[in-house]
Amino acid sequence: MTAHQTIEAATDESGAETLTGAEIVVRSLIDQGVEVLFGYPGGAVLPIYDALFNEPRLRHILVRHEQGATHAAEGYARSTGKPGVVLVTSGPGATNAITGIVDALMDSIPLVVITGQVATHLIGTDAFQECDTIGITRSITKHNYLVKDVADLPRIMHEAFHIATSGRPGPVVIDIPKDVQFGKGAYQGPGEVTHSHNYHPRTKGEPSRIAEAATLIANARRPILYTGGGVINAGPRAAELLREFAQLTGAPVTSTLMGLGAYPASDPQWLGMLGMHGSFESNNAMHDCDVMLAIGARFDDRVTGRLDAFAPTSKKIHVDIDASSISKNVRADIGIVGDAASVLEDLIAVWKQRKLATDKQAMDDWWRQIEAWRARKSFRYRPDTQFIKPQHAIERLYQLTRDKDVYVTTEVGQHQMWAAQFFHFDEPNRWMTSGGLGTMGYGLPAALGVQLAHPDSLVIDIAGDASVQMTMQEMSCAVQHDLPIKIFILNNEWMGMVRQWQQLLHGERYSHSYSASLPDFVKMAEAFGCVGLRAEHPDELDDKIREMIEVKRPVLFDCRVTKEENCFPMIPSGKAHNEMIMAEEARDLGSIIDDAGKRLV
Numbered sequence: 001m002t003a004h005q006t007i008e009a010a011t012d013e014s015g016a017e018t019l020t021g022a023e024i025v026v027r028s029l030i031d032q033g034v035e036v037l038f039g040y041p042g043g044a045v046l047p048i049y050d051a052l053f054n055e056p057r058l059r060h061i062l063v064r065h066e067q068g069a070t071h072a073a074e075g076y077a078r079s080t081g082k083p084g085v086v087l088v089t090s091g092p093g094a095t096n097a098i099t100g101i102v103d104a105l106m107d108s109i110p111l112v113v114i115t116g117q118v119a120t121h122l123i124g125t126d127a128f129q130e131c132d133t134i135g136i137t138r139s140i141t142k143h144n145y146l147v148k149d150v151a152d153l154p155r156i157m158h159e160a161f162h163i164a165t166s167g168r169p170g171p172v173v174i175d176i177p178k179d180v181q182f183g184k185g186a187y188q189g190p191g192e193v194t195h196s197h198n199y200h201p202r203t204k205g206e207p208s209r210i211a212e213a214a215t216l217i218a219n220a221r222r223p224i225l226y227t228g229g230g231v232i233n234a235g236p237r238a239a240e241l242l243r244e245f246a247q248l249t250g251a252p253v254t255s256t257l258m259g260l261g262a263y264p265a266s267d268p269q270w271l272g273m274l275g276m277h278g279s280f281e282s283n284n285a286m287h288d289c290d291v292m293l294a295i296g297a298r299f300d301d302r303v304t305g306r307l308d309a310f311a312p313t314s315k316k317i318h319v320d321i322d323a324s325s326i327s328k329n330v331r332a333d334i335g336i337v338g339d340a341a342s343v344l345e346d347l348i349a350v351w352k353q354r355k356l357a358t359d360k361q362a363m364d365d366w367w368r369q370i371e372a373w374r375a376r377k378s379f380r381y382r383p384d385t386q387f388i389k390p391q392h393a394i395e396r397l398y399q400l401t402r403d404k405d406v407y408v409t410t411e412v413g414q415h416q417m418w419a420a421q422f423f424h425f426d427e428p429n430r431w432m433t434s435g436g437l438g439t440m441g442y443g444l445p446a447a448l449g450v451q452l453a454h455p456d457s458l459v460i461d462i463a464g465d466a467s468v469q470m471t472m473q474e475m476s477c478a479v480q481h482d483l484p485i486k487i488f489i490l491n492n493e494w495m496g497m498v499r500q501w502q503q504l505l506h507g508e509r510y511s512h513s514y515s516a517s518l519p520d521f522v523k524m525a526e527a528f529g530c531v532g533l534r535a536e537h538p539d540e541l542d543d544k545i546r547e548m549i550e551v552k553r554p555v556l557f558d559c560r561v562t563k564e565e566n567c568f569p570m571i572p573s574g575k576a577h578n579e580m581i582m583a584e585e586a587r588d589l590g591s592i593i594d595d596a597g598k599r600l601v
Contacts, residue, residue, distance in 0.1 A: 016186035021150045021176065022047035024187055025114065028157035030057050031189050034085050036076060036452055037061070038069040042089025044116025044129060047181035049087075061452065061481055064473040066093050068445035070100020071471070074109045075449030078432045079407055081235060083110040083164050084449065090116040091129030094175075095136065099439060101171045102140045106436025107258060108233055110169035112160050113141075119179040120148055133175045142170030150183035155193040167201025168322040169233055201321060205338030205346060213293070213317045213334050214350040220291035220315075221362035223251040226274070229258030229435070230296015230320060231340045232428045238341035239263070239428045242295070245348055250363050252370055254282040256297050258435040261425035271370070272379075275303040276571045277417040280378030280580060281370055283569070286311055287577035288369075295319045296340045299329040300436065309576035319343045378569050378582060379421050388538050390415065390490045390561040394422035394462065397488060400545050405457045407450045409433065411443040411467030414496035417567045419462040441470030447485040448477055458486070458549060465491040466515055475528040478554040486548050486555045492563045493518060500566045505573075525556035534558040 019027060025048050029037065038061045041049045052060055063069045066088045073084025084104075088097050094115040104111045118127040134146045143163050145156045153176070160172040217223055225246055231238045239262045246253050246269050253263045254274045263270055272279035274286055286292070292314045297303070299318075304310040310330060318325075318332035319340060326335035336343055350356075381391045394415075408423055409432040410416040416433060425431050432450060434442040443461040451459040461468075468489055478485050490496075498513040525532030531551050535544040541559070548555045568583040 016188070018184050019187045020047065020051070021147075021153050021181040021183050021185065022051040024150070024153045024185065025157060025176070025181070026051045026055055026058065027187055028154060029085060030055075032158065032161045033082075035059060037085040037087050038063055038072045038076075038449065039087030040066050040069060040089070040093060042093050042116060042129070044090035044093070044118060044178050045087060045114075045181075047178065048114070048116070060087075061448070061477065063445065063448075063477050065471065066096035067099050067441065068448070068471050068474045068477065070097045070104065070111065070113065071439070071442050071445035072449035072452075072474075073111050074100060074104055074107075074442075075409060075432050075446030076453045077109050077111065077449070078446075079429050079450045080453045081233075081429065083112055083161060086111060086113040088113070088115055089129065090118055090133070091131050093129075094133045095131060098136065098140065099437075101137060101173065103434055103437040103439045103442065104171040105140055105142065107434065108169050108229060109171070110164040111171040112164050113171055113173045115173060115175045116181075117146070117175045117177040120177045121179070123177065133173065137173045140171075141173050144173040144175065146175045147177065147180050150180050150185035153180065153185065154188040155196065158190045158193050159195050159197065162195070163197075163199060166199070168230070168320075168325075202323070202337050203321065203339040203342050205319065205336040205343040207346065209334055209336050210343060210346045211350050213336065214347055214354070214356055216291055216315055216317065216334065217249060217251070217293060218351070218356040218358055220251075221359060222285075222288060222290045222366045223249060223358065224285050224289040224292050225249075225251050225253045226255075226286065226292055226294040226297055227253065227259045227262050228256040228295065228297025231259055231262040232296075234296065234321075234340035236428060238339075238344060241341055241344035241348060243267075245344055245351070248348065248351055249358055251293075251358070252285055252367075254278070254286065256300065256303055256435070257420055257433060259297065260420060260431045261428045264426035265424035266426050271374075273420050274577075275300075276305070277421065277567055277569065279421075280376045280569055280582070281373035283571065283577040283580055284373045285370055289314045291315050291317070293317045293319070295344070296321075298325045301329075304330065305571045306574055306576050311577075376582075378580075381565075381583065384562065385538060388535065388541060388559060388561045390418050390492065390565055391422055392538065393490060393541065393559050393561055394418050396541055397460070397462070397545055398423045400542060401458060401460070401549065404549070405454070406430070407432070407454060407457055407459045409443040409446040409450060409459070409461045411461070411463045412438045412440045413464045413467055414500065414565075414567045415462055415464045415467075415490040418490070423462070440467040444468055444471050444485075444487060445474045445477075447487070448474060448481075448483055451478075451483040451485050452481075460486045460488055463487055463489045464496060465489055465493060465518055465521075466495045469519075472524070475525070475530055475554060475556065479529040484552050484554055486557065488548070488557045489521060489559060490561050491518070491521070491558050492561050492565070494563060497567070499564075503566070521556050521558040528554075530554040530556055532556050532558070534560065536560045
C-alpha cells in the first residue's frame, strides 16, 4: 500500500484530503513531477522518510554527505532543466548543505532544499541539532521559508517550485519543524493553492529597446555576441535562436564558462571561452568590439578583467531576465529585461522584418583581424613523448568520446580550465561545472545527478587529485545505486591552480599546496567496489581511456600528468583583455606581477 493510498480515505468537511505534514511534502513532490530526490536522513526529517517508505513514484538517492546531495541535485538540474530536490535533517544536515546552496545561487541552478527543524516550541532553546536555518540561508537563497503551520505547507511547497524555476532560477529552502511534519492538514494541489507573493518575472523584452538593439547591431563594424549560462537556462529553444541570430548577423560568438555548449564549438563563428583563461581571439575581440550583445551573462570579474578597461570603445546591449543584473557591474547602453529565448526570437523577427544586415566590408575586415588572432593558437602547448601533458589527456579524452552521448562535470582548478579549453561542446546542458563559487568537490556528486537523469549516457567527471578528495565518499553512493560514472583525475600531486598563482605571483613560495600523501586511487577504487585504472605514459593513454569507457561500473582513472604545467592564456589581476600572458611569455615571471608584486589573481 502506498502513502498515497493510505491517506486517500481521510478527508475534511470540504472533501479535501487530510494528510500529515510529512505526507503533504511527499504528495507535493509527486504533483510537481519530481522523480528523484537526494538526501540523508536524520531525526528531524524521519516523518518525511517514513512517508517515503512505501512511495514507489519517488526515487531517493542516499548520498554520503549533505554537500554531495546538493551538488548531485545541481547536476541533475543543470543537465535536464528540471529542479533538483534535496532532503536533509536539521542542524548539521542543513549546514552541510550550505555550500551547494550557495553554489546553486551563484550559478542560477533551480533547487528545492527541504530541511528538517526541531519542533516549533523548541526553536530558540538551543535544542539538539537546532540551528537557525532560515537566518543562515536568508542571503544565499532566492527565497526561504520556515513553516510554522501545517495548513501553510501545501502552498509553500508549490510556491517554492514556482520561485526556484521561474525568472532567474535559484535555490529555495523550506525549513519544516518536526511537529509540523506530524500535524494534519488539508492538501491542495499545484492548481488549487493561492500564492502569497506577487512574483511574476518579466519574460518579454521591451519592443522599443529590442528594435533599438537590432539597429545598433546592424550598424556595428565590429560586433560580438557574448553569451552566458542564462541562454542554457532559457532552454534548448534559446540555443537554437542564438545560432540563427549569429548566422543572420555574421558576428563572432564567445561565452562564459557557464555558457559553454549554447553555441556549437565546431562552428567557425565560435571564438571559444573568454575571460581569465579564455582564448586569445575571444578576449581581443571583446576588447576591440564596437557593439557587444550580452545575453544571459552577468559580467563576472573573471570575465571582465579590469573594469575600466573592459571593451572600452563598445556600446553594450545587456539582455537578462534578472533586472538587478542590468548595469550592476558594467553599465549597459541598452538594457533589456527578459528571457533569453523570448528576446532572441523578437530580435530575429525585427531583423528580418526590417531587412537589416551588417556591413559586409566591415565584417570582412573584422573577421580578418579575428583570424589573425586565432592564428596565434593560444591553447597550444609543448608536446611530450615521455610524460602525459594534462592538455593532451583532455584532448584524447575528447577525441575518444566525441561519438558518444557524453556529459561532462568538473571539479575546480587547472583541470577545469583545461577541460573548458580542450573539451568541445556542440549542445547545451552537456557541461556541468561550478562557475561563480568555484567549489572544489562539485564534480563527483554532480556526475551522480547527471547519471541518474541520463542513465544510458557516458558521464565523466574531469577532476583534480586535490579537489576530488573533498567528496570522494560519494563513490560509495555511485556503487550502491549502480551509477557508472567515470572520474578522470588529472593527477599532478599539487593543488594546481594554487601552485600556479604561487609560482607567478608569490615568488615561487609554495606554501602548503603540494599533496604530500595522496591515496592510491586505484586501490581506493577497489575498496569502494569500483574499477581503478592508471595511465603514466602517453603510449598507454588511449587504451586506458577506451577501457574506462567500456566498463559498465563506476571508474576512478588516475591519469598521472606532468607536475608543473601551467594553464594559459592568463589575464593577470588588474589587467585588461588585451594584456593576456601566453605560455611562451610566462618564462619572464616579472611581466605578470603587478606594481606591488603582491596582488592575488
